[in-house]
Amino acid sequence: MNTIVVQHIAEQIARAEHILLLTDERIDGDTLGSTMGLFHTLTNLGKRVDVFSPKPLPKTFSYLPMIDVIHRDHDVLAQSSIDLAIVCDCSDGAYLPPILAKMARKVPLISFDHHLTNPNYGTTNVIEPTAASTADVVWRFVQHVQYPITPNAAQCFLTGIITDTQVFFSANTTNAAIAAAAELVKHGAKLQDIIRANYVNKSTNFLRIWGIALERLFIDESFGGIATVVTRKDITDLGATPEEIESIAGVVSEFLNAVLNESHDVIVVYRETEDGAVKGSARARTKNVAAIAERLYGGGGHKFAAGFKVPNAKMEKLPNNRWVVRSL
Numbered sequence: 001m002n003t004i005v006v007q008h009i010a011e012q013i014a015r016a017e018h019i020l021l022l023t024d025e026r027i028d029g030d031t032l033g034s035t036m037g038l039f040h041t042l043t044n045l046g047k048r049v050d051v052f053s054p055k056p057l058p059k060t061f062s063y064l065p066m067i068d069v070i071h072r073d074h075d076v077l078a079q080s081s082i083d084l085a086i087v088c089d090c091s092d093g094a095y096l097p098p099i100l101a102k103m104a105r106k107v108p109l110i111s112f113d114h115h116l117t118n119p120n121y122g123t124t125n126v127i128e129p130t131a132a133s134t135a136d137v138v139w140r141f142v143q144h145v146q147y148p149i150t151p152n153a154a155q156c157f158l159t160g161i162i163t164d165t166q167v168f169f170s171a172n173t174t175n176a177a178i179a180a181a182a183e184l185v186k187h188g189a190k191l192q193d194i195i196r197a198n199y200v201n202k203s204t205n206f207l208r209i210w211g212i213a214l215e216r217l218f219i220d221e222s223f224g225g226i227a228t229v230v231t232r233k234d235i236t237d238l239g240a241t242p243e244e245i246e247s248i249a250g251v252v253s254e255f256l257n258a259v260l261n262e263s264h265d266v267i268v269v270y271r272e273t274e275d276g277a278v279k280g281s282a283r284a285r286t287k288n289v290a291a292i293a294e295r296l297y298g299g300g301g302h303k304f305a306a307g308f309k310v311p312n313a314k315m316e317k318l319p320n321n322r323w324v325v326r327s328l
């Protein structure tokens with residue numbers, strides 16, 4: 001971590017009287033964990049802090065301490081006392097310009113992230129593409145500047161690490177993430193609560209969809225790997241919750257990437273969405289799936305974990321249990 005940048009941010013925080021924290025619009029455990037970890041750390045320093053999220057929060061994360069402080073209302077942005085903004089785990093910043101335009105005045109924007117593709121849109125940027133999660137980047141910053149760490153902050157930071165590494169299962173897991181997790185447990189984070197909330201609490205309907213996905217595995221020549229499909233019909237027939245549906249492609253692709261044998265490097269889970277699109281979630285052990293997803297469908301993400309969305313499309317079944325994306 002660049003010491004000059006860290007000192008600069010510490011000075012900006014020291015001067016700030018009212019800080020606005022922003023999550024990404026793709027709500028996951030890392031954007032919420034890193035943002036709420038900062039919320040607890042900064043309020044503990046005596047700072048006035050507001051948190052804004054552009055999207056509704058899945059119930060999965062209701063265990064995060066004080067998650068209810070997060071505002072969805074744009075009024076929170078217009079407060080003239082806000083003098084610093086910080087965004088966590090937001091890879092491209094595309095949603096930010098209209099949000100920042102609602103603020104009473106232009107303030108410095110600090111961006112903490114770990115996406116390789118981050119274009120450094122912040123006034124100050126701490127981007128560590130080798131980090132397992134934004135939460136462990138923010139945690140290293142907090143340690144570096146020696147802010148006291150509360151059990152609530154530790155619980156939030158550990159949530160980011162655990163969810164972005166699938167409990168240290170996925171290829172992005174680093175020694176630094178494991179070391180950070182051990183430190184956070186010492187500071188009062190409850191690892192078992194995080195695992196239970198994120199990975200154990202699945203409904204029978206969710207597991208039935210998982211069963212369908214396993215049964216449909218096929219060799220997908222477009223990605224050069226193994227793929228499967230979840231259709232709108234599966235979802236309506238089985239009635240999983242919106243959050244379960246939103247998470248299914250990521251969860252199933254992580255699982256398959258972890259358990260399938262070495263003969264298959266790439267995993268893709270295709271899912272038909274309610275708005276008539278096909279979303280894909282791709283994982284790999286060695287190949288650059290972000291590059292393949294970008295070439296085929298204009299998607300992106302990390303080298304070993306990428307996604308894409310094809311609007312106005314559906315999945316079409318071909319002979320021999322193969323499937324393709326078809327434009328409508």
Ligand SMILES: [Mn+2]
Nearest residue numbers: 030089134164
């Ligand atoms: Mn992340």
